[in-house]
Amino acid sequence: MIKVTLKDGVVREYENGVSVLDIAKSLGAGLYKAACLAKINGENADIRTVLNEDCEVSILTFDDDDAKKTFNHTCSHVLAQAVKRLYPSTKLAIGPAVDGGFYYDFDSEINFTPEILEKIEAEMKKIVKEALPLERFELEPAEAIALMQERGEIYKVELIKEHSDKGEKISFYRQGEFEELCAGPHIPDTGRIKAFKLTSCTGAYWRGDSKNKMLQRIYGTAFTKASDLEAHLNALEEAKKRDHNKLGRDLELFTTVDYIGQGLPIMLPKGARIIQLLQRFVEDEEQRRGWLLTKTPLMAKSDLYKISGHWDHYKDGMFVLGDEEKDDEVFALRPMTCPFQYQAYLNRARSYRDLPMRLNETSTLFRNEASGEMHGLIRVRQFTISEGHLMCTPEQLEDEFRGCLELTTFMLKTLGLYEDVSYRFSQWDPEDTEKYIGTPEQWDEAQSVMKTILDDLGINYKIGIGEAAFYGPKLDIQIKNVHGKEDTLITIQIDQMLAEKFGMEYVDKDGSKKNPYIIHRTSIGCYERTLALLIEKYAGAFPVWLSPEQVRITPIADRHHDAAYELKNKLQAAGIERVEVDTRSEKLGYKLREAQLEKVPYVLVIGDKEAEEGTVSVRKRSFGDQGSFSIDEFIAMIKKDIETKAIW
């Protein structure tokens, strides 16, 4: 007998050799049916794992994230099995669970169109109905390779070969006639997958390497209940409605034109206004915090980029003007601001008394992104960033880095995005000798300084190896868009390489010349991307201080137009800038509906009563009719929203 400690601390005795699934059965039929995954002494394990000694066991059901992954992973096997049944010549690559579902990569001469996906789904339903148990078995590497080779599974052979030198056996899972190389874990049988859907089919490189063959990736998602699947699909549909790329166009914030080109959005008056408001806010706040504004050229001779190293690293990603072979001078639009802003530092000799020197710029950059990369306002070829470079002594580095981080935190909190971001500490990859400049000692130093700062501040970060810039480590502040895709919103970088390249020095107290540390940072990110995230965050219903139209005055009949314009003047005189009057001869309900759909925060209704009393009837976006207020009361109300940058 062995002693098994269960989730709630209860200890029970079982026969030696009992499986976790048996334990689940002993605890109740409901748990047995729902069990997806075991946690044995804190480690995830297959639910069929046999126990031979005392241990702690948790039985996890679909509610648990890891168990959900196990469930989805099994569904990916069902998908692979269905594809093999229908299209036997298809070769299998890999099929893991991911957030929100699973995928499987196939190499097939069949093009998996939506119609084919339906057929595959139908076959999957049969497999679920067959309720095939999943069984684990192990083979010696040589046997495993032979088995997969015999079946023509070249991708599996490649994977096994990589594992074979570890001296471990190779594990497989079998369900019916289908056998699949897999480490597991899996749920007990295919019959438990009650609700699933294949959501899309796209291309994906074998092993994520663009030099390799492109395979077909089928995405899907699986649930234990049909209602959960439906809710999930509905949630995805709802998310799509917030998509900045749709909403931003509908609300006339931006547009694109095919003959202008990819990644070159046109900011329409409303979108441009929001960006202007953000920009003024950022520049003022930076000035308050001791940053000095620069304005530097949008292009330079190639010579500049050669000094910085960007020419070697990123020439393909730059818009180069001229021909290196033919022309005496070749220019390039700037893809970053660093070496331009350094010239402000280099303008004269610097002493330690000049440091820290904080330079900021609202900087427009140009990057020739690959054609498939562009996405709405999130990934574009021309963008404007709240860019800054800070030169300081080693002693100042920690405080200054902290100051940069405080600034970004202030910005994120003001915009209401603070709760939505995550932190990534992007480090170099010592193996990658091509990308990174500098010595291991320099990297260790810069990274350890950053680590100390992040740990001191108690920042919860993930490490990204090989994600650093070529000249230094980064703290990347990440955010997910409405589709769950993550992008960098803000970055703060420590650099001790470029100062040397550009001969940037300062005279220290002892008279010796030293290179300053440089912090590269953005305070709010690039305006286009930040706007995109704000559109999605607020579904287009911006806080009053950012709304392109803050107040719409809606006269009830033509005879109220004069009073409406008079009110507009009063509001603007009181400092409320963006006020419109809707004089169309439509019914009140119609005008209110439009104002609501256009997400105008305040609508003021003026009729006989208001015109006579000098009041306004206030309708607040998403709160409805607020009743009657004096004009001064309303001004105080909206001014409070604007001044406090209220979010509602």
Next chain:
RNA sequence: GCUGCUAUGGCGCAGUCGGUAGCGCGCAUCCUUGGUAAGGAUGAGGUCACCGGUUCAAAUCCGGUUAGCAGCUCCA
């Protein structure tokens, strides 16, 4: 850049087997002058993304280009 899908008035869409275009919303004008999410009538608006091919005839079939979408790869 790669794989797949898509492109018809400002927006959302229909258009069968190839026979030179329709609907709804919006827009304009007129009627209506109204009280918190859609009043009515009339009208204007399209080289069917662009270039080329097949055909007596192309929105429709074929090729290319451009742009959009999903994903991969990349992101100083």
